[in-house]
Amino acid sequence: xxxxxxxxxxxxxxxxxxxxxxxxxxxxxxxxxxxxxxxxxxxxxxxxxxxxxxxxxxxxxxxxxxxxxxxxxxxxxxxxxxxxxxxxxxxxxxxxxxxxxxxxxxxxxxxxxxxxxxxxxxxxxxxxxxxxxxxxxxxxxxxxxxxxxxxxxxxxxxxxxxxxxxxxxxxxxxxxxxxxxxxxxxxxxxxxxxxxxxxxxxxxxxxxxxxxxxxxxxxxxxxxxxxxxxxxxxxxxxxxxxxxxxxxxxxxxxxxxxxxxxxxxxxxxxxxxxxxxxxxxxxxxxxxxxxxxxxxxxxxxxxxxxxxxxxxxxxxxxxxxxxxxxxxxxxxxxxxxxxxxxxxxxxxxxxxxxxxxxx
Amino acid sequence: xxxxxxxxxxxxxxxxxxxxxxxxxxxxxxxxxxxxxxxxxxxxxxxxxxxxxxxxxxxxxxxxxxxxxxxxxxxxxxxxxxxxxxxxxxxxxxxxxxxxxxxxxxxxxxxxxxxxxxxxxxxxxxxxxxxxxxxxxxxxxxxxxxxxxxxxxxxxxxxxxxxxxxxxxxxxxxxxxxxxxxxxxxxxxxxxxxxxxxxxxxxxxxxxxxxxxxxxxxxxxxxxxxxxxxxxxxxxxxxxxxxxxxxxxxxxxxxxxxxxxxxxxxxxxxxxxxxxxxxxxxxxxxxxxxxxxxxxxxxxxxxxxx
Numbered sequence: 004x005x006x007x008x009x010x011x012x013x014x015x016x017x018x019x020x021x022x023x024x025x026x027x028x029x030x031x032x033x034x035x036x037x038x039x040x041x042x043x044x045x046x047x048x049x050x051x052x053x054x055x056x057x058x059x060x061x062x063x064x065x066x067x068x069x070x071x072x073x074x075x076x077x078x079x080x081x082x083x084x085x086x087x088x089x090x091x092x093x094x095x096x097x098x099x100x101x102x103x104x105x106x107x108x109x110x111x112x113x114x115x116x117x118x119x120x121x122x123x124x125x126x127x128x129x130x131x132x133x134x135x136x137x138x139x140x141x142x143x144x145x146x147x148x149x150x151x152x153x154x155x156x157x158x159x160x161x162x163x164x165x166x167x168x169x170x171x172x173x174x175x176x177x178x179x180x181x182x183x184x185x186x187x188x189x190x191x192x193x194x195x196x197x198x199x200x201x202x203x204x205x206x207x208x209x210x211x212x213x214x215x216x217x218x219x220x221x222x223x224x225x226x227x228x229x230x231x232x233x234x235x236x237x238x239x240x241x242x243x244x245x246x247x248x249x250x251x252x253x254x255x256x257x258x259x260x261x262x263x264x265x266x267x268x269x270x271x272x273x274x275x276x277x278x279x280x281x282x283x284x285x286x287x288x289x290x291x292x293x294x295x296x297x298x299x300x301x302x303x304x305x306x307x308x309x310x311x312x313x314x315x316x317x318x319x320x321x322x323x324x325x326x327x328x329x330x331x332x333x334x335x336x337x338x339x340x341x342x343x344x345x346x347x348x349x350x351x352x353x354x355x356x357x358x359x360x361x362x
Numbered sequence: 363x364x365x366x367x368x369x370x371x372x373x374x375x376x377x378x379x380x381x382x383x384x385x386x387x388x389x390x391x392x393x394x395x396x397x398x399x400x401x402x403x404x405x406x407x408x409x410x411x412x413x414x415x416x417x418x419x420x421x422x423x424x425x426x427x428x429x430x431x432x433x434x435x436x437x438x439x440x441x442x443x444x445x446x447x448x449x450x451x452x453x454x455x456x457x458x459x460x461x462x463x464x465x466x467x468x469x470x471x472x473x474x475x476x477x478x479x480x481x482x483x484x485x486x487x488x489x490x491x492x493x494x495x496x497x498x499x500x501x502x503x504x505x506x507x508x509x510x511x512x513x514x515x516x517x518x519x520x521x522x523x524x525x526x527x528x529x530x531x532x533x534x535x536x537x538x539x540x541x542x543x544x545x546x547x548x549x550x551x552x553x554x555x556x557x558x559x560x561x562x563x564x565x566x567x568x569x570x571x572x573x574x575x576x577x578x579x580x581x582x583x584x585x586x587x588x589x590x591x592x593x594x595x596x597x598x599x600x601x602x603x604x605x606x607x608x609x610x611x612x613x614x615x616x617x618x619x620x621x622x623x624x625x626x627x628x629x630x631x632x633x634x635x636x637x638x639x640x641x642x643x644x645x646x647x648x649x650x651x652x653x654x655x656x657x658x659x660x661x662x663x664x665x666x667x668x
Contacts (some may be wrong), residue, residue: 161628
């Protein structure tokens with residue numbers, strides 16, 4: 004009989020290897036899935052996982068996708084560590100794009116080096132305000148933050164659509180539901196000439212570095228860890244649970260809002276109803292893939308971005324629906340969560356009790 | 363009068379998928395498991411129900427397959443959370459993301475197709491009663507099934523021995539284990555039941571309500587079902603009430619749009635989500651009552667150390 008036995012201490016080695024193992028198993032499962040769908044499996048895997056690494060343009064596209072994923076996931080990791088589940092990052096992302104983008108539209112064709120910083124500020128504040136709703140309802144009225152933040156995602160997406168169909172619509176746009184294209188001073192500078200990789204990526208790296216310092220060196224990082232492990236212990240330690248809830252939601256909301264603004268002022272360049280494409284949800288997987296550790300999230304963000312770009316080429320070359328990416332991402336998280344059991348438990352082969360007794 | 367009957371019928375049709383999903387999740391949560399994958403199980407039910415109905419020509423087979431698909435997805439969740447002890451919140455989210463992706467992949471060839479909608483039951487005398495006949499006796503069988511299901515679950519939880527054991531597992535899994543009940547087996551069974559219900563709820567959307575298949579057609583109904591379970595304070599009758607409340611908001615919102623009121627369609631579409639939040643706040647406000655009603659072992663992993 005196979006049985007699990009609790010380890011005295013979580014295995015750090017396995018904690019490190021399990022994301023890599025999970026990616027490996029996902030590739031194998033993906034091969035089987037493509038074979039079942041009647042597509043050439045090896046070729047499909049090669050297109051998704053290897054081809055995007057081949058040229059500078061694809062790599063730059065990976066950076067474009069990794070930027071919002073890393074920014075959002077780093078923010079989420081604070082709350083997830085403390086057991087505060089903000090799963091409405093998609094909504095905060097949308098509101099960030101909306102508020103930052105509105106600033107760009109209000110200052111249309113006004114030049115100045117301050118325009119872009121102001122937009123970033125508006126984006127981050129927008130995301131924070133949207134996250135403040137679940138934070139307030141959680142700390143004041145005990146309402147479940149998972150459901151509130153998620154419901155607000157639907158509201159945010161509808162709000163963006165309503166405004167882009169109405170007041171923010173491009174006046175010379177033949178009545179299409181999209182805003183004006185942001186002017187140059189309101190567009191993010193490009194990192195590599197000829198690609199879409201923008202300076203938002205630098206911000207993401209800075210966010211990773213600061214988060215790593217806070218989580219590993221600052222008392223707030225410690226408070227989060229204690230709260231996540233045991234609420235009782237945190238209360239005895241005199242940590243204020245409500246403060247931690249607020250700060251965690253403000254960090255994740257602010258970074259998600261900033262990511263949204265970067266998306267609007269970077270690769271998209273305007274406000275459109277289809278701006279939110281699920282980064283807020285994928286970032287949840289990225290956060291787990293990176294073990295809620297900022298450095299791990301940096302790596303995890305790149306892996307996830309790779310599946311996006313690979314999924315897009317698979318869509319074109321093999322006529323697969325874009326949903327393949329979602330299937331891969333879901334599988335990856337499943338395997339990762341399943342394998343994690345090995346870090347906390349040992350597998351023991353034992354004889355059934357009845358046989359032991361008869362011996 | 364006709365409009366009123368139309369609205370009432372609309373509410374019932376809008377509420378039924380929520381009833382199925384919420385009742386299923388309620389049983390799961392009573393057993394102490396929080397499955398946030400309701401949205402994923404519903405959409406898998408929606409796509410498989412639709413595809414199988416189209417291929418087989420039988421709505422019954424379609425609905426059964428939807429239940430099987432939902433149950434299978436829930437079993438996957440169960441294996442991860444109950445046998446491999448993974449985090450329930452994260453695994454539930456993974457199930458939703460996976461379900462949305464897989465359903466879009468499976469449904470690729472089916473968008474645009476339509477099936478014959480499920481026929482309404484016509485009971486000779488009763489359905490012909492003016493007004494009352496239209497309001498009470500002229501629906502498809504699944505609507506009656508949803509009421510039957512609610513009644514059965516309420517009876518099962520409150521009056522049967524098996525229901526008592528299930529609740530014991532949800533309230534204190536260590537005590538239940540000490541008494542010799544198979545905590546993991548009971549939870550897996552509850553999960554599969556909840557998944558099957560969510561699958562049927564999803565199939566109701568794609569086979570009866572619309573009837574066609576589009577990606578992401580559940581649009582948050584699985585999450586609303588989760589909110590309804592909190593709203594119901596884990597009582598089946600109140601879950602039914604909650605589902606009808608949300609069905610009502612959805613339909614009234616649609617009719618207001620239809621009347622040509624000068625409010626943007628998107629703003630009205632926000633209503634069901636905003637109402638969900640408001641109701642959630644009102645129910646959760648009383649911390650003590652929320653704690654008393656919630657199953658004590660909800661969202662806690664069970665590990666038998668010996």
